[in-house]
Amino acid sequence: MRERQLEIIQAAGDILTESGLAGLTTKNLALKMGFAESALYRHFKDKEEIIITMLHYLANEMDDRLSVCCANYDDPGQKLRVLFNDQFTFFENNPHFLVAVFAEGLLEQSKKVNEAIFKLMAIKKKHLLHIIREGQLNGNFESSVNGDDLVQILMGSFRLQMLQWRITNFSFNIVSKGNLFMESVFQLIKKQPTSNESSVRFA
Numbered sequence: 001m002r003e004r005q006l007e008i009i010q011a012a013g014d015i016l017t018e019s020g021l022a023g024l025t026t027k028n029l030a031l032k033m034g035f036a037e038s039a040l041y042r043h044f045k046d047k048e049e050i051i052i053t054m055l056h057y058l059a060n061e062m063d064d065r066l067s068v069c070c071a072n073y074d075d076p077g078q079k080l081r082v083l084f085n086d087q088f089t090f091f092e093n094n095p096h097f098l099v100a101v102f103a104e105g106l107l108e109q110s111k112k113v114n115e116a117i118f119k120l121m122a123i124k125k126k127h128l129l130h131i132i133r134e135g136q137l138n139g140n141f142e143s144s145v146n147g148d149d150l151v152q153i154l155m156g157s158f159r160l161q162m163l164q165w166r167i168t169n170f171s172f173n174i175v176s177k178g179n180l181f182m183e184s185v186f187q188l189i190k191k192q193p194t195s196n197e198s199s200v201r202f203a
Helices: 003-023 026-033 047-069 076-093 095-105 111-138 147-167 174-189 195-202
Strands: none
Touching: 003 026, 003 047, 003 095, 047 076, 047 111, 076 095, 076 111, 076 147, 076 174, 095 147, 111 147, 147 174
């Protein structure tokens, strides 16, 4: 992505965060960027293309970032903590990209937007599923539940926190509250002791 395109999608994200989709017009975007409306069309043909570019950028950035953040950890539980902390921290520092998390509500009839959202979700699922399956094999996570289902629980829980943060106009610290909430979710997916193990533990 060219540097100017990145500046435009960041400005578009700011507008979407402040004013919603209705506020994302070429007039408002050009005003925020400080140049003529006609100059925008050298980079993007319409707002749909801007949102799709945002989603693609976020997907690629997230794939690279999550590949690195857990590389130095062996424990699957710690990998999950590091991964979600990294996600919360990223959005705290880049709230204008939060639109990508809820983009299906922006252009519901856009096939290209839906495809971009699917790619974004697939990348995150890839990283989570690898950790979950590793944890199930090692006895860290509950193996009686399908790994894909555990990933859905984690992704849904993360999404809930991001939604609450957004609709309260970013009124709380998403890193501290998000990590605290996810810690409760991690406890739910931990391998539970069998009845025999419980008897020995509490004997």
